[in-house]
Amino acid sequence: MKPFSVKHIRTMLAGDLVQGSDDMIVHYGAYRLKQVRNTHTLLFLKKRIVDWKRLKQFFPLVLVTEQFSPIERLEGLTVIKVKDTEEAYWRFVKDYRNLFQIPVVAITGTSGKTTTKEMIRHILSTDKKIAYTNSSNNSRTAHLHYLLSIDEDTEAAVFETAVGSPGDIINAGRYFKPTIGIITNIGAHHLNYCKTIEGYIRAKGEMAAALHQKGVLIINADDPNSRKLDLTNYNGRIIKVGTHSSYDYTASDIVFCTDGMRFTVHYKQQTYPMFVPGVGEHQVYNALAALAAVHEMGIHLSDAANQLKTFKNLNKHLQIFEGINGSTILDDTWSMTTTSLEAALNVLKEIGQGKNKIAILGTITDLGSWGYIIHEQAGELIAQIGVDVLITIGEHARIMADHVVASGLNTRVYTFNNSILVMDLLKKIVDEHTIVLIKGDMYSKAIIDLAVKLRKNK
Known part of the structure; x- marks a missing residue:
């Protein structure tokens, strides 16, 4: 401060x-x-x-x-x-923020917020002092702390603005007054407060209001729900990122590598080869949003590319480990939404070619009365993308398993109320020809502990 x-x-x-x-x-x-x-x-x-x-x-x-x-x-x-x-408090917040004429990025989305924020911070931190949210701690009670982390030496700031309920992003905007807003994607989450998918989309769309109808809004134009955002009254600039040639920042030639993704960025008839650590096409979308943001702040895309390749992928975000009995473990125990599940299953399918693919999945939380429907949709995703073995842990997670069985998919399905017996099963069925995706959220201690036990070197 x-x-x-x-x-x-x-x-x-x-x-x-x-x-x-x-x-x-x-x-x-x-x-x-x-x-x-x-x-x-x-x-x-x-x-x-x-x-x-x-x-x-x-x-x-x-x-x-x-x-x-x-x-x-x-x-x-x-x-x-x-x-x-x-009234005095909000006057202080307003006056303090107005002291600093710096670029401020606010990021929301169902998944990818923390990764995109960390990419931006990593790229900018080479020669700038950056204020930023710590890890994924983006609660309302932390806003003042993060605002006051801006001082005379700060040259830019990047903050996560999560949605627990409608009004959260507008409230965050009162603190941070972002000049650049990013919506990474919109899936199904926090429906216990947003009530419907449409309500959740509107809550994410508050980013336009947080920008005060000016500034720059960056959206993933390939994301179906992001295309449903009502931006007719938004007077600022909209930057679209994705894989279509008509977008502002386009990714092509996307290739999976051992420890990351290679792709080409097209911007204004120029091409830039990129590498980003962390596997999965979702990582390319995170990188596109980050690249668009830093480019808006004056960083040349070639310089951003050099810095991006040294980015360290985050813990529990599809980390690859050697597992028990010579197996491969994909630890994705950071968050659990249908959006991140689809991304994880696609990674499992891509890098697990020729191997026995096992998915261990926990419950999707914060769904309220939508719990059954969203878990059914998750089961549909599993049926579409396919795995060889499905193991679910938790009462609601069983809904996914039931849907996969009903779909007729040739998959061995096991359901457990807790993780106690899962390890015994895995010791029998995994070997060097097996890749295991284990997925839950950061609050599922039992699944996180199981992920650790599955590693050869804990």
Whole structure:
């Protein structure tokens, strides 16, 4: 955070100093008690504070509030009284963001958000100081922390903006005010709050509003649901990436390699050979979005290509390991959606040619009343792409297995309520001619532990 004096903040918020010194310098910001972890923190709090004993360890502290009484006068506590705490908070957020005229990228999508963000960060970090979201931690409560990570030395920022419910991206836009927005793809997720697929598409489409009808919006034009976005009232630029020659950034000659993907990017009648670590055509789409974003920020595509080839693929994102009994393991235990499942199954099919292909799949979460339908659709994907052995873990995952059996696919199917007996089965059926995809989400500890056990060198 750029340091500010109390006097500067008080003037910014049109507040009154009722206790403490105008000369104190603030280095951190918070709007919840549990977010106070350092001294010299600016805390916005609407309610009265009771647990002063816990906060004393973080004094000196600056409190912005509309409620304060003399009984709360404590040494080391500076108080700025405002008419409305929430209004003062958003004024501070707005004014702080407006201090920095830098490119800010906001990324949303059902899958690929973290990978695309990390690609952009990797490419830009060669000669720029970048602010960015940590791993996939993109919750609403982290927005202020990430905003305040921008300071005078920051040259660009890239943030994930996830959708848990409608309004999330608009809320994130109030903090970050992105100049470039990316929608990687739109599958089926968070239907417990978005209610319908159409509602989820609209929630992702909030990225246009987050850009304030200006700036640059990058979309995967090959993605069927992204093509359903209503962008008729969006006045900014739209950049399309994909495999069709009419798009702004086009990928062709896509080839699977041992540890990544080779392809050619076409941009304005120029061609650029590319290599990106991480297997799967979905990785090419992630790279296209990242390349379009950094190119908009002034990075030449040739320079971006040189940096992209040194990108390190993320943990649990289709990582390849040597497994038990000489088998090959594809660890994809980071997330579980129909979009990422389709990508993973296609990778299994491509690099598993000539081998016995086994898929171990967990439950898709955050679906609400759509749970049965989406798991049936996942079963349809499995039936279409095909595997030799399907193992499901969990009650809802069994729906996928039942659909595959009903489809008549010549697949051996095993269903388990938990992972306890799965290892015993695998020891019997895997060998050096076997490739195993294991897929769940980051909250499925049992599946993550099973993935580790399947590696030869844990």
